[in-house]
Amino acid sequence: xxxxxxxxxxxxxxxxxxxxxxxxxxxxxxxxxxxxxxxxxxxxxxxxxxxxxxxxxxxxxxxxxxxxxxxxxxxxxxxxxxxxxxxxxxxxxxxxxxxxxxxxxxxxxxxxxxxxxxxxxxxxxxxxxxxxxxx
Amino acid sequence: xxxxxxxxxxxxxxxxxxxxxxxxxxxxxxxxxxxxxxxxxxxxxxxxxxxxxxxxxxxxxxxxxxxxxxxxxxxxxxxxxxxxxxxxxxxxxxxxxxxxxxxxxxxxxxxxxxxxxxxxxxxxxxxxxxxxxxxxxxxxxxxxxxxxxxxxxxxxxxxxxxxxxxxxxxxxxxxxxxxxxxxxxxxxxxxxxxxxxxxxxxxxxxxxxxxxxxxxxxxxxxxxxxxxxxxxxxxxxxxxxxxxxxxxxxxxxxxxxxxxxxxxxxxxxxxxxxxxxxxxxxxxxxxxxxxxxxxxxxxxxxxxxxxxxxxxxxxxxxxxxxxxxxxxxxxxxxxxxxxxxxxxxxxxxxxxxxxxxxxxxxxxxxxxxxxxxxxxxxxxxxxxxxxxxxxxx
Numbered sequence: 001x002x003x004x005x006x007x008x009x010x011x012x013x014x015x016x017x018x019x020x021x022x023x024x025x026x027x028x029x030x031x032x033x034x035x036x037x038x039x040x041x042x043x044x045x046x047x048x049x050x051x052x053x054x055x056x057x058x059x060x061x062x063x064x065x066x067x068x069x070x071x072x073x074x075x076x077x078x079x080x081x082x083x084x085x086x087x088x089x090x091x092x093x094x095x096x097x098x099x100x101x102x103x104x105x106x107x108x109x110x111x112x113x114x115x116x117x118x119x120x121x122x123x124x125x126x127x128x129x130x131x132x133x134x135x
Numbered sequence: 136x137x138x139x140x141x142x143x144x145x146x147x148x149x150x151x152x153x154x155x156x157x158x159x160x161x162x163x164x165x166x167x168x169x170x171x172x173x174x175x176x177x178x179x180x181x182x183x184x185x186x187x188x189x190x191x192x193x194x195x196x197x198x199x200x201x202x203x204x205x206x207x208x209x210x211x212x213x214x215x216x217x218x219x220x221x222x223x224x225x226x227x228x229x230x231x232x233x234x235x236x237x238x239x240x241x242x243x244x245x246x247x248x249x250x251x252x253x254x255x256x257x258x259x260x261x262x263x264x265x266x267x268x269x270x271x272x273x274x275x276x277x278x279x280x281x282x283x284x285x286x287x288x289x290x291x292x293x294x295x296x297x298x299x300x301x302x303x304x305x306x307x308x309x310x311x312x313x314x315x316x317x318x319x320x321x322x323x324x325x326x327x328x329x330x331x332x333x334x335x336x337x338x339x340x341x342x343x344x345x346x347x348x349x350x351x352x353x354x355x356x357x358x359x360x361x362x363x364x365x366x367x368x369x370x371x372x373x374x375x376x377x378x379x380x381x382x383x384x385x386x387x388x389x390x391x392x393x394x395x396x397x398x399x400x401x402x403x404x405x406x407x408x409x410x411x412x413x414x415x416x417x418x419x420x421x422x423x424x425x426x427x428x429x430x431x432x433x434x435x436x437x438x439x440x441x442x443x444x445x446x447x448x449x450x451x452x453x454x455x456x457x458x459x460x461x462x463x464x465x466x467x468x469x470x471x472x473x474x475x476x477x478x479x480x481x482x483x484x485x486x487x488x489x490x491x492x493x494x495x496x497x498x499x500x501x502x503x504x505x506x507x508x509x510x511x512x513x514x515x516x517x518x519x520x521x522x523x524x525x526x527x528x
Contacts, residue, residue, distance in 0.1 A: 005283045009273035039396075040280055066301070066400050068293025069346040074286045075270060084285035084345070086294050086395045098395050100284050111301050127283055 003082065004075045007125050013041045016055035021119030021126025027055040028089070037092045060117030062087035062130060065096060069106045081106045087115055087130055102129045140415070142239040144378035145524065146366040147176025148490045151251075153326050153359035153478055156259045161201030164360040165251045166210055172362035177375030178245055180211055185243030185365075189230035189250060190222030198257030198356070207249065217242040225386020225408060226514025227429075227482030228522065231363060232384050238367040245370060248363045250483035254356035281394055285345075289353060289432065291394045291516060293345035296434035298400040300347055302448075305437060307347055309452040311338040313433040314351040314475055316461045321472025323462075323500035328357055328478040352433040357478030361487050377526065379493055382418055382508070384522035387411035394516045401448065402438070404519030405429075405512055409442035412521050418508060420444045423523075425492055425502055426466060427485035428512040430473040436460070439512040440468070443521060467502045482513035489524055 010018050017039075020027035029038040033050035037058070044051050067085035083101040088094065101109050102118065115130035149171025151164040173180055192203035204220045207213070217237045220230060227250065234246035274282055281291055299305055315335050321327035333351065341350040371378045387407040390397045397403070413419070420443065428439035437455065440446040445466060446454045454460065460468040471477050471488040480487070489509035491497050512521040 004270055006270060006286055007273055007283055008279035009275050011275070014279070040277065040393075066294040066298035068285075068290055068297050068348075069343075070285060070287070070290055070293070071343045072287065072289070072345065082285075084290040084294065086400065094396070094398055096395055098280050098284050111298065125283075129284075 002122070003079055004077045005122060005127070006075070007122055010124050017041070018125045018127070020055070020057070021121070021128060024119070025057040026060045026117045026128050028058050028091070028095070029053050030056040037089070037095050039095060039097065058089055058091050061090040062097070062115050062117070064101065064109065064111055064113040064115060066111055067101060067109050069109070083109050085109070085130070097128065100129045102131060104132050108132065139239055140235050140381045140384055142368050143235040143381045144366050144368050144371050145363060145381070145490055146245070146371050146374050146376060146378055147172045147178065147364040148487050149173070149175055149362040150326070150487060151360040153328065153357055153480065155255045155328060155357060157358040158256050159358065161197070161251045161253050161360070162206055162210055164253070164358065165202045165207055165249055168251070168360035168362040169207065169211065169247055169249060172247065172364050175375065176364045176366070178364065180213070182245050183211070183213055183247045184216045185234060185237050185246030186213060186215055186218040187230045187234040187237070187246050187248045188220040189224065189227050191220035198254035199252060201253050202251045217246070225388065225520035226404070226518035228384075228486065228511070228513045228520040229386060231365060231486065232386055232520060234365040235381050235384060238365055241367070244367050246365045248365055249360060250481055251360035252356070252479060252481055253358045254479065255358045258356060277393065287345065289345040289348055292432045292434060293348050294395070295400055295403070295438070295516070296347050296432070299434060299438065302401050303451065305452045307339065308335065309455045310347065310352070310433055310437070311335050312455040312458065313430070313436045313460070314338055316458065317430065317469050317473045318476045320462060320470050320500055321476035323498070324471045324477055327472040327476055328355055329472070329476040348432055348434065351475070354431050354474035354479045357480070359478060359480055361480050361483035363483065363486055363490070376494060378528065379490060379524050380527055382523040382525050382527070383412055383415035384520065385409070385411040385415060386520040388517070388519065392517050403442065403515060404517050405439050405442035405514060405521070408519045408521045409444060409512065412523065413444065416523060418523060418525070422508045423466065423510045424506045424508050425470060425489070426468045426510040426512070427470070427489045428468055429482060429485065429514055430469055430475050431479065431515050433475060435515050436468065442519070443510050443512050445510065462500060462502055470497060470500050470502060485513055486511050493524060493526055
């Protein structure tokens with residue numbers, strides 16, 4: 001059964017992030033001038049203030065920066081426990097997403113775990129979630 | 136004291152009835168608190184020429200903020216020289232900081248600051264569980280990156296708590312001492328919402344909400360209003376109470392404005408504000424007698440103690456285990472029970488309690504009558520603001 005979720009409103013600005021999963025890729029904004037990855041959406045690069053920015057596919061590899069195992073069903077039909085996590089993408093120090101760690105025993109998740117992206121499709125949204133890599 | 140903000144003093148405090156599902160209107164509660172504070176200061180309603188609140192009326196979240204400054208102005212027929220309310224500032228105390236600047240610059244003489252919540256009554260009517268939104272809404276802005284994955288602030292805070300425990304070795308037994316001690320304080324506060332005894336065994340046996348945060352690590356929504364009178368120093372002669380000096384305040388925020396992008400996940404906006412605070416005063420952390428720090432979730436207490444440089448991160452577990460934060464401890468905190476046990480007055484309760492203690496009005500929970508300096512730190516995650524109050528003049 002699908003986890004009930006309150007979804008993002010997909011717009012011209014954020015569609016790169018919420019829909020790139022339909023092709024199995026995670027897209028993150030990147031500055032073409034200085035190479036800096038940017039998350040969340042911005043019309044300019046916060047490092048060099050450049051305006052030539054565009055989404056780019058990333059590896060989907062990440063490390064768990066922190067996590068929490070939620071036990072409270074906040075929404076009707078919500079399946080618990082689930083793991084809410086902050087992961088740091090391999091491409092850049094400090095480039096982080098919030099996500100869920102899925103398809104594992106929540107009790108096995110630890111800070112520092114390598115994880116890789118997967119997607120859950122709801123309506124017009126492909127939510128990036130992450131799975132543990134290896135044993 | 137800082138030559139800017141020390142032109143501001145606190146001259147009176149007031150609180151409405153506080154409780155669960157009171158089914159009274161927000162304006163009714165606000166008026167009760169406001170008139171109590173004005174009376175406590177020895178002022179009359181006609182003396183109030185400034186009005187300030189946080190976060191301003193939230194039409195789509197009436198439990199969180201049901202009363203606009205316009206409604207208060209009209210209800211009390213205030214003749215104002217200055218007024219303000221808005222969310223985009225340094226946490227819940229931002230409305231007070233703005234009032235401090237208003238009196239320090241001569242825009243107003245006596246500013247009524249208030250914060251009102253009727254979350255308990257609204258939740259009782261709607262039975263809503265998630266922090267924000269419902270399944271038929273769609274999200275924008277920063278929340279779109281949080282809520283699809285975790286619709287509760289306990290999730291957003293749980294990741295800070297997990298990382299804090301991981302990096303600094305804080306144990307559940309040590310963190311549990313926050314909830315246990317605050318309940319003991321609440322039992323000496325006649326208006327605290329929770330009065331039943333709470334032991335560490337009770338805490339450890341409680342159901343988990345979002346690891347490592349259990350039920351007793353989460354504060355309790357209530358109905359209630361708090362009012363604080365911020366006055367110009369040169370306008371406080373002949374009033375009812377010795378004025379409390381605003382030694383310094385800070386709402387500095389230097390890192391990412393985000394619940395997950397701050398480089399060090401064991402810190403919050405609080406740490407920027409705390410560091411900047413000490414650059415605005417000759418006082419030092421050693422001068423602080425008591426601290427009232429935000430406890431929407433228990434983990435914010437150790438984080439604020441670190442942010443205000445009152446306890447080092449590596450020493451925090453031992454400090455809590457030894458009861459350093461209890462009424463009889465080295466640094467009593469949240470002496471009225473905090474939000475965990477007295478109810479979510481959303482930061483204004485902390486400022487109110489600091490004033491209660493400095494004026495020696497704490498009754499059974501009064502730490503002692505020789506308190507000179509109180510630190511107040513309010514906010515969680517990307518919200519944070521802090522101030523130092525003293526009896527020095």
